[in-house]
Amino acid sequence: MTEAATIPSALDRYEVVIGLEVHAQLLTRSKMFCPCPADYTSAAPNENTCPVCLGLPGVLPVINQQAVEYTVRTALALHCDIPPFTKFDRKNYFYPDLPKGYQISQYDLPLSINGHLEFPVGGETVRCGITRVHLEEDTGTMHHAGDVLQSAMSSLIDLNRCGVPLMEIVGEPDLRAPEAAREYLVRLRQILTYIGVNDGNLEQGSFRCDANISLRPRGAQELGVKVEVKNMNSFRAVQRALESEIERQTSVLDAGGTLVQETRGWVEAHGRTISQRSKEQAHDYRYFPEPDLPPLRLDAAFVERVRATLPELPEARAHRFQEQYGLTAYDAAVLTDTREEADTYEALVGAGVPAKLAANWQSGDVAALANEHRMPLQHSGLGVEGLASLLRLVDSGAINGPTAKELLAELYVAGGNPEALVRDRGLAQVSDTAELTALVDAAIAANPAAAADFRAGKQQALGQLMRSVKEATGGKADMPLVNRLLRDRLSEQ
Numbered sequence: 001m002t003e004a005a006t007i008p009s010a011l012d013r014y015e016v017v018i019g020l021e022v023h024a025q026l027l028t029r030s031k032m033f034c035p036c037p038a039d040y041t042s043a044a045p046n047e048n049t050c051p052v053c054l055g056l057p058g059v060l061p062v063i064n065q066q067a068v069e070y071t072v073r074t075a076l077a078l079h080c081d082i083p084p085f086t087k088f089d090r091k092n093y094f095y096p097d098l099p100k101g102y103q104i105s106q107y108d109l110p111l112s113i114n115g116h117l118e119f120p121v122g123g124e125t126v127r128c129g130i131t132r133v134h135l136e137e138d139t140g141t142m143h144h145a146g147d148v149l150q151s152a153m154s155s156l157i158d159l160n161r162c163g164v165p166l167m168e169i170v171g172e173p174d175l176r177a178p179e180a181a182r183e184y185l186v187r188l189r190q191i192l193t194y195i196g197v198n199d200g201n202l203e204q205g206s207f208r209c210d211a212n213i214s215l216r217p218r219g220a221q222e223l224g225v226k227v228e229v230k231n232m233n234s235f236r237a238v239q240r241a242l243e244s245e246i247e248r249q250t251s252v253l254d255a256g257g258t259l260v261q262e263t264r265g266w267v268e269a270h271g272r273t274i275s276q277r278s279k280e281q282a283h284d285y286r287y288f289p290e291p292d293l294p295p296l297r298l299d300a301a302f303v304e305r306v307r308a309t310l311p312e313l314p315e316a317r318a319h320r321f322q323e324q325y326g327l328t329a330y331d332a333a334v335l336t337d338t339r340e341e342a343d344t345y346e347a348l349v350g351a352g353v354p355a356k357l358a359a360n361w362q363s364g365d366v367a368a369l370a371n372e373h374r375m376p377l378q379h380s381g382l383g384v385e386g387l388a389s390l391l392r393l394v395d396s397g398a399i400n401g402p403t404a405k406e407l408l409a410e411l412y413v414a415g416g417n418p419e420a421l422v423r424d425r426g427l428a429q430v431s432d433t434a435e436l437t438a439l440v441d442a443a444i445a446a447n448p449a450a451a452a453d454f455r456a457g458k459q460q461a462l463g464q465l466m467r468s469v470k471e472a473t474g475g476k477a478d479m480p481l482v483n484r485l486l487r488d489r490l491s492e493q
């Protein structure tokens with residue numbers, strides 16, 4: 001690949017302009033306009049459907065209030081204004097996954113407007129405007145016999161997803177690099193999962209992103225020809241697709257050609273985008289106000305009631321973690337990455353584990369085990385309470401670090417009571433000074449050469465003496481104390 005070599009030089013001559021559109025399914029129990037379950041993955045194909053979401057004649061949609069609340073919650077988290085009056089519109093187009101022949105969406109009066117999202121990229125803060133957050137319904141899904149529709153012998157349709165509440169978050173074209181686009185998505189997904197409106201799954205498509213990208217000569221005011229890129233189902237795919245599109249558009253412009261406004265699909269296997277269709281204009285959809293639904297008036301009291309359901313957002317929480325628990329910016333960011341992670345941390349501290357000790361273990365050994373077993377702490381045998389009691393044993397000096405590590409790995413899978421295990425197996429740390437002093441003396445007597453080397457200035461000779469005491473206690477010695485006692489003894493003349 002030549003991406004790495006060509007992009008920087010392209011960026012000398014052209015400014016990249018990227019705007020992202022995110023579609024996020026809302027975690028409501030039922031669909032947007034009917035009582036069918038919104039869960040479309042665990043049911044048999046077409047099981048969760050009814051006359052409303054199948055688009056049969058003579059039925060009327062009913063607005064899902066929870067979906068409206070979730071969209072307003074999202075809009076507030078993104079600093080949007082909530083106009084007092086909003087309505088739904090029909091977006092007309094034909095495709096087999098949309099049996100009504102139109103999608104109920106929002107056109108000129110969306111639920112919210114004028115927000116923004118701020119996030120760091122390479123040490124600088126990027127601020128991206130949010131044009132609007134509106135509410136619509138999802139379509140069904142198609143399964144082609146073969147890779148793509150064009151060459152398929154047959155296609156199957158599943159309408160379980162048809163009518164699932166979908167939020168569209170339209171970003172301003174404020175992003176200037178693929179990395180910024182990726183970070184915008186990472187941060188947006190973090191916020192949506194924090195506020196509990198979306199599960200953030202790019203692979204399964206509950207969080208989807210389309211990108212608009214254009215290039216213009218540096219210094220130009222006018223925007224270049226915009227290309228919409230689809231089919232990116234990971235953060236990495238978004239970044240790679242945009243990089244590849246910059247490369248393609250640069251070569252067209254450099255050769256004196258003109259770009260076509262079109263929709264292109266990212267093909268992961270080929271590492272490039274391919275043309276899908278020329279871009280529709282809004283008038284192609286013949287939007288008109290949805291005649292079967294009343295407009296919505298969202299009064300200030302409703303908006304404030306929704307605002308009260310907003311949890312502390314990740315950025316604010318990370319900031320508070322630094323102030324309240326004395327964590328570094330890095331630790332605070334790691335421990336507030338997800339709401340579950342942050343809740344776990346505060347539960348540990350609330351259960352009497354010192355802040356720094358909790359941070360070290362949670363972001364170190366516990367995170368490694370969660371990764372290894374693909375199981376978060378909350379669902380492990382140990383659980384948050386079990387980890388708290390294990391770490392209290394470490395804090396009080398009842399067990400030493402290596403013993404705690406072994407117990408952690410065992411309990412994470414098998415479960416059990418740390419205190420009872422320590423008692424039953426006699427794992428308690430040996431930290432009695434008199435007992436350890438006797439063992440230190442025995443170690444020095446048994447290893448005269450090492451003792452002489454240390455006295456002669458060879459620091460590393462202490463290791464052999466430390467090991468000797470450790471073995472004598474079955475690995476349970478308080479090793480920092482052993483280290484001190486050995487040094488004291490060996491410095492005596």
Ligand SMILES: [Zn+2]
Nearest residue numbers: 034036050053
């Ligand atoms: Zn239905």
